[in-house]
Amino acid sequence: MDDAQAERSRFSGRTILAVFAHPDDESLACGGTLARLADAGVRVVLLCASRGESGSVTDTALVASRDLAHVRSDELREAARMLGIAEVLIGDHPDGDLRWADVPELHNEIVTAIARYQPDGVITFAEDGLYWHLDHIGVHERTYTAVRSLGADAPPLYYVTIPKGLMREVVEAAGGTAFKDTKFWGIEADAFGEAAKPPTFAIDVRDWVPRKLAALSCHRTQMGPSHPFARIDEHQARRLLGHEHFRRAPTESRWESIIEQMGEPVPSA
Numbered sequence: 001m002d003d004a005q006a007e008r009s010r011f012s013g014r015t016i017l018a019v020f021a022h023p024d025d026e027s028l029a030c031g032g033t034l035a036r037l038a039d040a041g042v043r044v045v046l047l048c049a050s051r052g053e054s055g056s057v058t059d060t061a062l063v064a065s066r067d068l069a070h071v072r073s074d075e076l077r078e079a080a081r082m083l084g085i086a087e088v089l090i091g092d093h094p095d096g097d098l099r100w101a102d103v104p105e106l107h108n109e110i111v112t113a114i115a116r117y118q119p120d121g122v123i124t125f126a127e128d129g130l131y132w133h134l135d136h137i138g139v140h141e142r143t144y145t146a147v148r149s150l151g152a153d154a155p156p157l158y159y160v161t162i163p164k165g166l167m168r169e170v171v172e173a174a175g176g177t178a179f180k181d182t183k184f185w186g187i188e189a190d191a192f193g194e195a196a197k198p199p200t201f202a203i204d205v206r207d208w209v210p211r212k213l214a215a216l217s218c219h220r221t222q223m224g225p226s227h228p229f230a231r232i233d234e235h236q237a238r239r240l241l242g243h244e245h246f247r248r249a250p251t252e253s254r255w256e257s258i259i260e261q262m263g264e265p266v267p268s269a
């Protein structure tokens with residue numbers, strides 16, 4: 001039995017729920033892991049809280065007469081197909097106000113999704129929201145509270161983080177300051193992971209990096225040709241983006257989860 005078959009026999013038939021804020025968060029935060037899970041036969045369900053209608057647009061021609069919420073929802077479905085995500089649930093909560101608006105509604109949607117899909121694990125942002133993005137922090141809070149409300153019967157919850165300094169390395173590998181575009185969606189590279197707590201395990205996604213990048217590029221209104229992820233070559237991308245980092249959240253869940261079994265422990269510094 002080769003590695004892929006062994007992984008399938010171990011994980012097939014399980015379910016993972018990922019909860020994020022905007023179209024493209026899934027690909028950026030852990031697109032490699034979601035694709036690896038899907039390839040192992042895991043049913044991956046994505047709940048995206050908003051349609052991303054407040055994001056900036058790379059090229060207005062992409063939106064034309066349609067509204068941005070529709071275009072970004074379509075981009076998300078395309079990225080999800082690229083990653084092998086089985087189901088995409090798109091909420092209609094206000095992009096830019098996810099921390100304070102619709103708090104009980106989003107809480108209930110997450111609880112309902114857990115009841116309906118019975119996931120073996122839930123993935124969301126950590127406390128730092130990747131770079132202190134308030135929408136991301138809001139989704140982190142809602143997801144944590146929703147999982148906590150289920151007590152010991154809750155599936156384990158995992159926080160995904162981007163290591164400090166990584167995005168700076170991506171910019172440099174993608175040509176550095178010779179290019180005008182040294183930010184990510186208007187965010188300084190050094191903001192990513194700046195306040196992240198250390199991960200406890202990492203998942204090797206080197207073989208899934210091309211799909212992670214392809215999924216990111218499905219989000220065309222967010223990622224134009226000058227974006228560092230569009231410029232980085234495959235060798236450098238595998239080196240820099242080949243591991244995605246997680247930490248198990250402190251909940252009462254007593255479940256074992258499949259996600260840790262796919263990863264390798266990260267020694268604490």
Ligand SMILES: [Zn+2]
Pocket residue numbers: 021022024025133136
């Ligand atoms: Zn986001």
